[in-house]
Amino acid sequence: MGPIARLLAQRIALGLLLLFLVSILIFAGTQILPGDVAQSILGQSATPEALANLRAELGLNEPALSRYFDWLGGALTGDLGTALTSGQDIAGQLWTRMGNTLFLAFWAALVSVPLAIFLGLLAVRYRERWPDKLISAVTLASISVPEFLIGYVLMFFVGVQLGWAPSVSTIYDGMSLGAKLHAIALPVAVLTLVVLAHMMRMTRAAILNVMQSAYIETAELKGLSMFTIIRRHAFPNAIAPIVNVVMLNLAYLVVGVVVIEVVFTYPGMGQYLVDHVSKRDVPVVQACGLIFAAVYIGLNLVADIVSILSNPRLRHPK
């Protein structure tokens, strides 16, 4: 096995181990929440017998360990259990919601990642001159303002005053792609503003760091233009840190959109999670937690793999 294959196998194994540990944490965390599920389903007026029956029916009297393995086994085979409040299968509902969240995240990423990297390159090209300062100021301002505020501000001006995009982003099956994109224009804009600054600044810092290297001077003395130098010589050596921050932000786009989904009443996972937390529907909360963790770990794993693959010393051993 080559050194790369070994490193990759190691990372993937570590990712799986981490996911396993997180599943324990999620399960344990929801177990120690105060309150009783049976009580919250049946209400204050329930008789003790009815509560006992329901507990037995839900399997709440089993030891925690066996309930954990039942849950984990189910999750591994795609069965996330049934929602206590609605009695519906969680997996079925969750996939639809997940699909919507990913749809939103995908378009936000498609806009923000290339834009952030381009702005980062531009900031390096015009370092310490006005384009750099302008980019820095605007992106910093946009990250500093709370996202819900940006959301409402955009909703008011763009949605209500100008009427360019709907301020409620409802999407459903059967909508055309164009209609869907129109519906999510505002949340995509807000998400882009939120994640842009972080990625752009990291791109700028990573490339500036590389620009100190002697091989950049070599490139300058070859008479190459500044943009060629950045693109051809600096960027390939700055990929690893850039991919890392991009992945963290992609994870945020999936996991951290709760607020935005609520603001725009978008039917994604975040809203689904918030609804069920308030109803104390433990299986749904567990399922959402597990999926969010998997997304986070998975994207960071991708970042690790990309940085390993982008290292020429590992790709081309002596």
Place this chain on the structure above:
Amino acid sequence: MADTLLEIKNLKIGATAYPPGEPPQEITIVDGVSLTLEKGKVLGLIGESGAGKSTIGLSAMNYGRGGVRLTGGEVLLNGRDIRPLRGGKMRAIRGAEVTYVAQSAAAAFNPAKKLMEQITEAALAHGRCSKREAEERAVTLFHKLGLPEPETFGNRYPHQVSGGQLQRAMTALALCPEPDLVIFDEPTTALDVTTQIDVLAAIKDAIRDTGVAALYITHDLAVVAQVSDEIMVLRGGKTVEYGTCDQIINNPQEEYTQALVSVRSIEHEEKQPTPEPVLRVEGVTARYSGTRFDVLETINVDLHPGQTLAVVGESGSGKSTLARVITGLLPPREGSIIFAGRTLSPDMPSRSREDLRELQMIYQMADVAMNPRQTVGTIIGRPLEFYFGLKGKAKRQRIIELLDEIELGEGFIDRYPAELSGGQKQRVCIARALAADPKLIICDEVTSALDPLVADGILKLLLSLQKREDVAYLFITHDLATVRAIADSIAVMYKGRVVRYGTKSEVLSPPFDDYTDLLLSSVPEMKLGWLEEVIEHRRMESAGH
């Protein structure tokens, strides 16, 4: 003259300095330098660090490092002044008419790109030829420069070839666009002597075969004497002396040039071994944890009181590892260190304070061996406090004595390292080692980062201190001239073994083993034609075998 390629007239180069806590100041780096270079000729620029030689070299490409600017004079390249050029017109010269070979090829190549792509890049960017032509040229150059497997050499990444090969690849990079002028900026300084000689010969042949002109920048007069037609000696941004290679080497007019030519004229009488060594390294074998190879294999050497044992070898030969074993930073797998009659504990934390005191160390990089936020007094005072419990007046008195010993004096006591020159920093490090009143000081490449004249001063200081304090030195170096100057006995190391060991006169007299012969004959000598002699001699020998 019709054949003039480069003419620099009264060049002035300046920069803006930002001294801490003071307003920015305009400083002059190069002041009124003029030179002329004809087509196909080589001009050597020589001087200490800070003499402005690289800055002048880069001015031929209208390039200034950091905030360096060309503030006056003319730089005429092929008859036109390139100093006012900006933007695209300036870039049209770089990498086309003039190219550059950097000191550290290892850093100057982009680690993420194949060599061929980088070597042909400039020629292609300036549209000087097609991709195929450029690659053919590169392969021809690989042949000429003696690189292995020239047809496929370019497919490798920089980390896949050795330092010497990379330096030659850098030369190929500079020659590929077929420039009129190449600037060689210390191209062999970072290499081992045995590698340096091959690279030097390759560069010289390539210059001759392509008919390109060159500015050859170095601090080593013996090296520049091998490749140049003319030499300019620089100091503090001004021309000291400018003449033909023959005149500078054999008939230097200025005092400074004479000092450079006669450097390393230290007289040192070799001392004979005593019955009782102060340090005995007995059968030491060591390896770094997590590796499967011994870095040191059964090393046996003795060092006698008040004497100097020089440990010489190339990078990677295990010299510094030996120092780490002796100081206890790397416990050996086998063997022992006997110091002043007692066997030292293999790892440093379990050694007594007395053991630590009697065995001190001085490092190559004086800059990083001192805390930049402590004054010279604090730095030297620390061992006095730690080992002898000196305080207040007594401590200050001793610090001043030590400062006098290293020829700096009381005035330096409140200075910070940043306010000292390289040589002064190394002197402070010596004083710090002496403060512990040691029996043995390990000197790890202590003069390698210094300019020749400054290094000479340090060596003389070390010798006079040895005479007075009767301290022994274990002197680690790759520089044989230094060894000749100060050693009483010598251990030659190669790939983790001591291949030759004895008193200086024994080790440096024939018959030699193959490696010592190679090492000794590779040290550049300050005479014209030395390079050809050695190469010719080696060719004859390998033919004879």
